Amino acid sequence: xxxxxxxxxxxxxxxNDIEKGIYEPNTLLPSEHELCDRFxxxxxxxxxxxxxxxxxxxxxxxxxKGSLVLGINKMEFPVSGIVSFKELQKSLGRDTHTxxxxxxxxxxNDWLSSQLECDPGxxxxxxxxARTIQGERVILDKDWILQSHVPSLTEEICADSIYxxxxxxxxxxxxxxxxxxxxxxxxxxxxxxLDLDGDSHIVLVKNFVHLEDxxxxxxxxSRHRLDKFKFVxxxxxx
Amino acid sequence: xxxxxxxxxxxxxxxNDIEKGIYEPNTLLPSEHELCDRFxxxxxxxxxxxxxxxxxxxxxxxxxKGSLVLGINKMEFPVSGIVSFKELQKSLGRDTHTxxxxxxxxxxNDWLSSQLECDPGxxxxxxxxARTIQGERVILDKDWILQSHVPSLTEEICADSIYxxxxxxxxxxxxxxxxxxxxxxxxxxxxxxLDLDGDSHIVLVKNFVHLEDxxxxxxxxSRHRLDKFKFVxxxxxx
DNA sequence: TAGTGGTCTAGACCACGTG
DNA sequence: ACGTGGTCTAGACCACTAG
Numbered sequence: 146x147x148x149x150x151x152x153x154x155x156x157x158x159x160x161n162d163i164e165k166g167i168y169e170p171n172t173l174l175p176s177e178h179e180l181c182d183r184f185x186x187x188x189x190x191x192x193x194x195x196x197x198x199x200x201x202x203x204x205x206x207x208x209x210k211g212s213l214v215l216g217i218n219k220m221e222f223p224v225s226g227i228v229s230f231k232e233l234q235k236s237l238g239r240d241t242h243t244x245x246x247x248x249x250x251x252x253x254n255d256w257l258s259s260q261l262e263c264d265p266g267x268x269x270x271x272x273x274x275a276r277t278i279q280g281e282r283v284i285l286d287k288d289w290i291l292q293s294h295v296p297s298l299t300e301e302i303c304a305d306s307i308y309x310x311x312x313x314x315x316x317x318x319x320x321x322x323x324x325x326x327x328x329x330x331x332x333x334x335x336x337x338x339l340d341l342d343g344d345s346h347i348v349l350v351k352n353f354v355h356l357e358d359x360x361x362x363x364x365x366x367s368r369h370r371l372d373k374f375k376f377v378x379x380x381x382x383x
Numbered sequence: 384x385x386x387x388x389x390x391x392x393x394x395x396x397x398x399n400d401i402e403k404g405i406y407e408p409n410t411l412l413p414s415e416h417e418l419c420d421r422f423x424x425x426x427x428x429x430x431x432x433x434x435x436x437x438x439x440x441x442x443x444x445x446x447x448k449g450s451l452v453l454g455i456n457k458m459e460f461p462v463s464g465i466v467s468f469k470e471l472q473k474s475l476g477r478d479t480h481t482x483x484x485x486x487x488x489x490x491x492n493d494w495l496s497s498q499l500e501c502d503p504g505x506x507x508x509x510x511x512x513a514r515t516i517q518g519e520r521v522i523l524d525k526d527w528i529l530q531s532h533v534p535s536l537t538e539e540i541c542a543d544s545i546y547x548x549x550x551x552x553x554x555x556x557x558x559x560x561x562x563x564x565x566x567x568x569x570x571x572x573x574x575x576x577l578d579l580d581g582d583s584h585i586v587l588v589k590n591f592v593h594l595e596d597x598x599x600x601x602x603x604x605s606r607h608r609l610d611k612f613k614f615v616x617x618x619x620x621x
Numbered sequence: 622t623a624g625t626g627g628t629c630t631a632g633a634c635c636a637c638g639t640g
Numbered sequence: 641a642c643g644t645g646g647t648c649t650a651g652a653c654c655a656c657t658a659g
Contacts (some may be wrong), residue, residue: 151648152390176625187649190425192626205558205597208626211655213597319620320443326614327568328586345583348566348608359443359451376564378616382557389629414644425630430645446645447638 155184155194162221163203163214168218174204177212202379230286230367231274233308240279245303246338247273250292257289260353268292272303274328275338282339283373287366294362318357326376327350335368348374393422393432401452408454412442415450421484441615468514468524468605469544478517482575483541488530491556495527498591498602506530510541513576516611520578523585523606532600556595563589564614573606586612 162168175183180191193320195212198204204212234241249271258265269289273311288307290298294317302310311317331341339347352365400406413421418429433450436442442450472479487509507527514522526545528536532555540548546556549555567587569579577585590603 150646178625187651188626190648193647195626201471202559202561205595206626207657208593209624209654215597276416283439314638321617322617323440324616324618326564326612326616328584328609328612346566355443357642358445359453371566374564374566378562378564380562381559388627416644427631428629429626432644444638444645445638447643448643460659540624 151184151186152193152197153190155180155186156197159194159198160201160203163198163378165184165195168214170214172214173211174214200381217355221302229306229308230284231309242277243304244275245272245279245280245300246275247271248298248300248303257364261289261291262361268291270295270298272298272307273334273338278373279372281373283370285335285338285368287368289364294356294360317362319354320357320359321355323353325349327351328371329368339368341370344371346371389424390431390435391426392423393418393429394435397432397436398439398441401436406452408450408452411449412452425609428433438619467544467546468522469547472516480515480517481542482513482520482537483510484513485509486536486538486541495602499527499529500599501529508533510536510545511572511576512541519608519611520576521608521611523573523576525604529600532594532598555600557592558588558595558597559593561591563587565569565589566609567606577606577608582607582609596611 151155159168159174159182161341167178168174174180174195177188177191177195180195181188184191191371195204195206198212199206202215204214206212215294230243232337253261253263253265253273254265255265257269258267261267261269263269269291272286272290274286274288275282290307295311295315298310312319314346327349328346329345331347335341335347341347348371350365350367350369352367353361354363354365355361357381397406397412403514406412412418412433415426415429415433419426424428424592433442433444436450437444440453442452444450468481488506489509491503491505491507492500495507496505499505499507501507507529510524510526512524512526513520514524516522524549528545530620532554533549536545536548545559550557565587566584569582573579573585579585584585586607586609588603588605588607590601590605591599592601592603593599
């Protein structure tokens with residue numbers, strides 16, 4: 146994990162050290178001055194790295210004392226942020242499988258062009274994938290992606306990780322997303338593609354994904370079985 | 384909204400300008416250099432304010448071009464972060480009411496002392512409050528608060544905002560929280576205190592709230608009726 | 622008083638986008 | 641070539657915590 150950024154490298158090095166237990170919870174990190182020496186850099190650069198650690202729940206900075214290592218981020222899964230299903234399951238070391246039920250190139254209808262804020266008649270990839278975790282089909286991911294950004298797409302790519310394909314093969318820069326969490330009644334499609342046990346509702350996570358140029362290029366509905374849904378967030382008071 | 388911080392003041396001023404439409408979506412903010420002149424400050428200070436705008440979804444910074452104003456944050460409610468019920472409803476201008484069903488000072492049992500990571504036998508305030516929105520009781524908030532931090536508490540305070548009391552009257556510095564979202568079967572208590580229409584489940588938001596000294600001082604369960612639950616998040620790709 | 626983090630400055634050089 | 645944002649520096653002064 147080496148980027149060209151000094152402060153990002155320092156952030157990754159320190160966060161790895163914390164996760165590996167080199168710095169233990171309820172102990173202090175070296176002072177900013179000491180870190181300046183260790184990384185041969187200026188204090189503002191160290192502080193950028195420490196700010197990232199603080200925002201991600203690794204440390205609590207305390208004026209006059211130092212940076213205290215916190216005990217969260219221990220094997221908890223932080224779905225907060227933009228993390229793909231594949232990335233998340235990999236980080237958890239889970240036994241999973243993806244079944245591609247649909248991969249079509251269609252013209253948008255009115256509803257879809259309003260969700261994607263695109264011209265009516267634009268072409269979009271429509272994908273439906275069921276996620277099997279420990280033998281049960283518990284998540285249905287439905288994706289709509291503007292073809293203008295993704296010329297071609299195959300079942301193999303969908304069964305693996307479309308994000309890895311977008312970022313590594315197509316060079317798309319995924320930048321930010323708006324997410325909405327609600328609970329909705331199950332549809333016939335949910336019942337057909339998931340193991341629902343007669344549940345009446347699913348958790349719906351709508352995801353509006355934007356590129357660096359702010360273009361909205363993907364709309365995703367992630368439909369989770371109630372008992373398998375969990376979302377963990379870390380927040381700081383403004 | 385004036386703090387002692389230059390960059391916070393600049394952040395608030397610019398975010399207000401964006402919300403008031405002085406800077407419109409899909410237009411560029413003045414360049415960092417121009418903002419330096421306008422606010423009579425250095426570029427790094429301007430950049431701290433712009434970083435906050437970016438993290439909160441107000442702008443997209445684009446190298447070589449400028450800072451583009453985004454169109455989100457328009458009347459959407461951002462439950463992300465630590466915001467109390469009262470603060471949220473006030474910002475939405477909603478007609479709400481709070482009914483206090485329980486306010487007791489009890490000794491912790493095993494389950495509670497593990498949730499609050501405190502010594503068994505510590506005393507905690509136990510609060511149960513139902514939230515009525517537009518005539519329906521749709522949220523049940525259950526709070527457990529260490530008495531060591533909050534010596535006394537009244538029904539009047541609970542009916543208003545306990546956060547305002549903690550921060551303004553007691554001078555407690557609420558700093559960060561870990562939140563967990565799940566869906567759980569309804570309990571008899573849910574059925575008694577909420578208008579559930581025969582729902583089988585509620586959305587449970589667990590909230591572990593810490594002070595600036597990292598002390599865990601409050602554990603909250605917020606139980607939402609399925610059809611009234613909505614959570615909106617803004618996330619940036621790492 | 623010494624050490625810590627919080628803020629701010631006035632530069633510097635680089636990478637990117639546009640003309 | 642020029643203006644933009646991205647990174648980095650080497651200081652400064654302040655506020656807070658501790659012994």
